[in-house]
Amino acid sequence: MRKLLLFLSLLVGVRTFAQTRRAAVDSLEMNYQLCLAQSRYTYGCALEYYQKMDSMLDIVYRQLYASLDTTRRRNLKVDQSGWLERKASYFKLLDTRVEKFRTKTLAGLDDQAISTDQKAAYIKERVTALIKNYPVAG
16 A cells, blocks of 8 residues: 555656646747737847757756756766757858858848757757656656
């Protein structure tokens, strides 16, 4: 009976952690969309969203890492290392595209905003994957 209660409380803790993090990600997304709707400076909105999503990634990663056992920590580090390499390649590709088209657009800010939005979306996918694939108790 004790084991069943412990398991149920851990399950609730896992769901609470995941729901709280998903709600935070959804809130960042909603604030970003509001900023875009209310502003002419889309690059500023995209940059703020990117920075907040990057901070969210750092927070989620650190919380997960601290809560995992040694084996799962090792797996998370390997997984994160591979993701960071893919991220660097993808971001370099985006930056190259922006530089290529910068001379063809006014100040290149539209391209910069699109690139920054795509970078934030890439990070958001990682945050979501971490929450889904590494559930932990609160």
